[in-house]
Amino acid sequence: MKISYLGPKATFTHLAVSKFFENDVKLVPYRTIPHVMDAVVKQETNIAVVPLENALEGSVNLTIDYLIHENTLHIVGEIVVPIKQHLMVHPCRKDDWKKIEKVFSHSHAIAQCHKFLHEHMPDVSIEYATSTGAAAEYIHQHPEENMAVIANELAAKEYDLAIVKYNIHDYDYNHTRFVILHPDQDFQIENNHHNKVGEKTTLVVTLPTDHVGALHQVLSAFAWRKLNLSKIESRPMKTGLGDYLFIIDIESKMDDVLIPGAIQELEALGCGVKILGSFPAYKL
Numbered sequence: 001m002k003i004s005y006l007g008p009k010a011t012f013t014h015l016a017v018s019k020f021f022e023n024d025v026k027l028v029p030y031r032t033i034p035h036v037m038d039a040v041v042k043q044e045t046n047i048a049v050v051p052l053e054n055a056l057e058g059s060v061n062l063t064i065d066y067l068i069h070e071n072t073l074h075i076v077g078e079i080v081v082p083i084k085q086h087l088m089v090h091p092c093r094k095d096d097w098k099k100i101e102k103v104f105s106h107s108h109a110i111a112q113c114h115k116f117l118h119e120h121m122p123d124v125s126i127e128y129a130t131s132t133g134a135a136a137e138y139i140h141q142h143p144e145e146n147m148a149v150i151a152n153e154l155a156a157k158e159y160d161l162a163i164v165k166y167n168i169h170d171y172d173y174n175h176t177r178f179v180i181l182h183p184d185q186d187f188q189i190e191n192n193h194h195n196k197v198g199e200k201t202t203l204v205v206t207l208p209t210d211h212v213g214a215l216h217q218v219l220s221a222f223a224w225r226k227l228n229l230s231k232i233e234s235r236p237m238k239t240g241l242g243d244y245l246f247i248i249d250i251e252s253k254m255d256d257v258l259i260p261g262a263i264q265e266l267e268a269l270g271c272g273v274k275i276l277g278s279f280p281a282y283k284l
């Protein structure tokens with residue numbers, strides 16, 4: 001089985017897939033989240049793994065938007081991974097890293113370390129990379145750049161960088177949810193040894209024309225069936241200012257009665273409903 005992931009080597013996504021999947025898989029890195037997903041659609045790989053949400057910074061909007069608007073893949077699993085961000089430099093700058101002028105990383109990694117950067121490196125400029133691994137690889141290839149990178153310990157090893165500050169993320173509880181994507185919504189991930197923490201169903205709901213209490217009615221369809229929601233988030237529909245869709249995570253797997261009943265009720269109210277997936281959630 002071939003798995004596309006947000007690469008290059010030693011990103012957090014790489015850490016997640018290499019810990020989660022067994023040895024008989026081939027891991028194939030792609031540079032951007034859309035490329036990771038397109039690889040499955042083009043049948044270059046069988047499964048895609050991409051980041052969806054971080055506990056400190058919230059959703060990875062590119063993943064959500066691509067999944068909703070551009071893609072036909074389904075979420076077939078979720079992996080929650082602890083995230084530790086470190087500051088690293090090319091070894092030739094190890095002793096004078098305090099004179100660094102730029103910090104380079106993925107936007108989510110930078111956002112997870114805002115307080116640290118504000119307090120300890122207030123004058124540096126920030127540059128964004130497609131992933132933490134891509135930033136680490138760049139600095140390895142460009143020792144002449146007076147830059148530091150925010151990335152994980154594996155990246156420091158892979159790209160031969162020196163960690164000058166460990167654990168610079170602003171809050172201890174720093175976890176990211178990665179999703180496993182497949183074209184077939186009934187695809188089952190083989191998993192023998194990981195810690196399964198629950199089941200989820202993710203829906204995308206569009207409201208009928210804006211009217212008083214529309215969202216309240218949507219939420220009632222879940223509430224009176226005692227379907228617990230673990231997330232509700234609005235994203236622009238990209239059709240006009242004020243047009244939103246809602247991404248709703250239900251803390252149960254698809255059943256024959258309750259979730260289909262809630263969906264029918266929403267459709268009767270004039271809502272559009274798309275099922276992004278019904279899947280097991282694992283914690284590493």
Ligand SMILES: O=C(O)C(=O)C[C@]1(C(=O)O)C=C[C@@H](O)C=C1
Pocket residue numbers: 006010011012013014051054060083106108109130131132133176
């Ligand atoms: O850049 C990486 O290493 C990624 O895997 C991406 C990503 C993200 O998009 O949130 C994943 C986990 C961390 O939260 C920071 C960055």
